[in-house]
Amino acid sequence: MFDVGISEIAVIGVVALVVLGPERLPKVARTAGHMFGRLQRYVANVKADINREMEMSDFSKVKEEVQSAVKSFEQTIHEHANAVNAEAAAIEKSAGESVGQTKAPPTPVALSQIDLLTAQEEGLPLAATEKPTTTMVERKALETYSPVQTAQQSFDLGIETPRRISR
Structure with a gap:
């Protein structure tokens, strides 16, 4: 901080000893040290x-840079979404004009094997390529049960579940 050498410190010490005296010099030095630390x-x-x-x-x-990038990205996404929506509306309009104004209600189509069996039981029409090929056992295997249902079934069948040993 200050460019003070040993000789300058010695001169300052001698002057302080002469001015302050030997009784007050230690107290003043201690106070000066505390102030210098502060x-x-x-x-x-x-x-x-x-x-x-x-x-x-x-x-x-x-x-700010990240926020501006996010805003520009959101604006681009909104522009593309609006363009896609406009294109979809144009396609729906042209499809409606070419087919006519009569629209048949959509027929529900089963998606999974369980849905296929359920649809067949309910008498819903199936697509030409979809045929239920699962047996009752496979259907049960495809269904998911909660832990409570699984525990209840085990209890009903008399199967004991392993118990934790507390120590």
Whole structure:
């Protein structure tokens, strides 16, 4: 901080001894040391605050850049979504004009094997390529049960579940 050598410190010490005297010199030196320590801590805190503010300004710049990128991305997505919606509306309109104004209600189609069996039981029409090929055992295997249902079935069948041993 200061460019003070040993000879300058010795001169300051001799002058302080002459001016203050031998009784008050230790007390003044102790007080000066405490004040110098406070000054160093204060300077360190100011430096840390300045560095924190500089980092925050850097982060705020990055945050603004990211927010602008997000806004431009959202705007692009909305533009594309609007274009797709407009295209879909045009296709629906042209399909409605070519087929006519009478629309047949959509027929439900089963998606999985369980749905195929359920649809067959309910008398719903199946697609030409979909044929139920599962047996009753396979159908039961495809169904999912909650842990409570599984435990209840095990209890009904007389199967004991392993118990934890507490120590």
